[in-house]
Amino acid sequence: MAQTFDIVVIGAGPAGGAAAFTAARAGLRVALIDRKAFPRDKLCGGLVTGRARRHYAEIFGHEMPFGPEDRKTTVDFRFRGAPMGVISDAPALCATMRRDMDAMICAQALGTGAVDFTGVSVAEIDVKAKALTLKDGRRIGFDVLIGADGANSQVAKALFGQAFDRAEVGFGLEIEAGGDHVDPSAPIRIDLAAAKWGYGWSFPKRCSTTIGVGGLLAKNPDMKVAMAEYCALLGVEAETRSFKGQFLPFGDFRKVPGQGAVLLAGDAAGLVDPITGEGIGYALHSGQLAAEAGIEALKRARPETALALYRRHLRPIHRALRMARMIRPVIFLPAMEAGFARAFRRSSTLRMQYLRLMAGEVEYGDILARVILRLPRLTVLAIRARF
Numbered sequence: 230m231a232q233t234f235d236i237v238v239i240g241a242g243p244a245g246g247a248a249a250f251t252a253a254r255a256g257l258r259v260a261l262i263d264r265k266a267f268p269r270d271k272l273c274g275g276l277v278t279g280r281a282r283r284h285y286a287e288i289f290g291h292e293m294p295f296g297p298e299d300r301k302t303t304v305d306f307r308f309r310g311a312p313m314g315v316i317s318d319a320p321a322l323c324a325t326m327r328r329d330m331d332a333m334i335c336a337q338a339l340g341t342g343a344v345d346f347t348g349v350s351v352a353e354i355d356v357k358a359k360a361l362t363l364k365d366g367r368r369i370g371f372d373v374l375i376g377a378d379g380a381n382s383q384v385a386k387a388l389f390g391q392a393f394d395r396a397e398v399g400f401g402l403e404i405e406a407g408g409d410h411v412d413p414s415a416p417i418r419i420d421l422a423a424a425k426w427g428y429g430w431s432f433p434k435r436c437s438t439t440i441g442v443g444g445l446l447a448k449n450p451d452m453k454v455a456m457a458e459y460c461a462l463l464g465v466e467a468e469t470r471s472f473k474g475q476f477l478p479f480g481d482f483r484k485v486p487g488q489g490a491v492l493l494a495g496d497a498a499g500l501v502d503p504i505t506g507e508g509i510g511y512a513l514h515s516g517q518l519a520a521e522a523g524i525e526a527l528k529r530a531r532p533e534t535a536l537a538l539y540r541r542h543l544r545p546i547h548r549a550l551r552m553a554r555m556i557r558p559v560i561f562l563p564a565m566e567a568g569f570a571r572a573f574r575r576s577s578t579l580r581m582q583y584l585r586l587m588a589g590e591v592e593y594g595d596i597l598a599r600v601i602l603r604l605p606r607l608t609v610l611a612i613r614a615r616f
């Protein structure tokens with residue numbers, strides 16, 4: 230006998246947690262499913278931008294809790310290891326551990342009334358029958374299904390046959406460096422060109438420093454080499470086998486994020502910034518928007534209209550990601566990257582704009598205008614370039 234819910238959410242990360250919280254707070258019967266029990270680890274830099282914090286506060290009605298030592302305002306930019314400038318009064322970025330942050334988000338969704346199906350995987354999704362089966366045999370029916378199950382989304386596979394396009398997807402490797410490498414007062418470090426069409430990062434936290442490289446998978450067939458070189462550059466001894474990797478939909482968003490009453494949110498919908506790799510903010514926001522679309526469709530007693538409503542809500546995010554994709558070659562195209570690094574080194578305004586973008590204080594439209602002004606020739610070439 231199936232249990233049925235108004236909205237079933239698969240995935241209890243930032244997208245699924247935000248979706249389940251929003252739907253449960255609206256009084257709907259909500260199920261929240263995750264194959265892992267929380268707290269659980271999630272490979273991620275864990276850097277939370279001002280934009281993400283704004284969405285979090287809008288959804289949950291309070292500021293995201295952080296200790297003062299998690300707040301970072303100094304960012305050290307590098308290009309191939311050489312300094313490109315330090316900004317010491319950046320809009321605050323917060324260095325979190327996803328294990329803690331996601332457990333807090335999931336607990337809020339469950340505390341608001343979402344029924345707890347964490348710690349169990351989904352075995353099968355029957356979109357036509359509007360039902361799914363869990364690995365333990367339980368069957369769950371839904372009016373609206375939200376797939377917030379990450380880059381390797383089972384829901385996206387059920388709808389479209391594959392979760393992402395290997396030609397477009399990104400990939401990241403990380404380690405947590407402990408011992409001598411723990412220094413929460415150190416600046417955030419971003420190394421352009423540490424990976425092709427991507428970058429390297431060092432995010433100092435209370436108990437470790439999260440070090441990683443990430444970029445387009447197709448341009449980095451051996452990302453482990455890039456990671457080993459980056460660790461060597463930072464003076465971190467690390468065995469290749471300790472590198473952990475994960476796909477990242479690096480700007481390859483789904484133009485149609487679902488089908489009828491089935492919606493995709495967060496990484497499952499490909500909502501990651503194609504320049505910075507930021508995904509937490511878009512995950513929170515799209516989870517909220519997916520739930521709101523589901524709520525509206527159910528109010529009209531027409532769950533199949535959820536996708537049309539959701540697509541309308543998502544337009545500003547899609548517009549921003551499209552613009553970022555236009556700018557991306559100026560930063561990452563091999564013929565352009567040295568020129569970009571020079572401009573970045575010379576211009577504290579450009580560096581600050583990058584950080585203000587991450588804070589959600591400016592949008593890609595503003596940046597595009599500035600880039601075109603600063604680098605007219607390069608920009609025209611980049612936009613024309615086939616990449």
Ligand SMILES: Cc1cc2nc3c(=O)[nH]c(=O)nc-3n(C[C@H](O)[C@H](O)[C@H](O)COP(=O)(O)OP(=O)(O)OC[C@H]3O[C@@H](n4cnc5c(N)ncnc54)[C@H](O)[C@@H]3O)c2cc1C
Nearest residue numbers: 240242243244264274275276378379401495496508509512
């Ligand atoms: C190496 C790396 C570094 C990154 N660094 C940053 C950063 O510093 N800042 C930033 O903003 N973004 C960063 N990102 C991106 C960010 O991690 C993602 O965009 C974000 O986690 C997306 O959230 P989500 O809720 O959509 O998916 P996820 O956080 O991936 O959550 C998906 C959930 O679904 C569950 N799930 C998956 N499949 C199933 C299934 N079949 N059944 C049930 N449950 C399932 C998983 O267990 C998981 O809990 C990084 C990504 C990578 C790979």
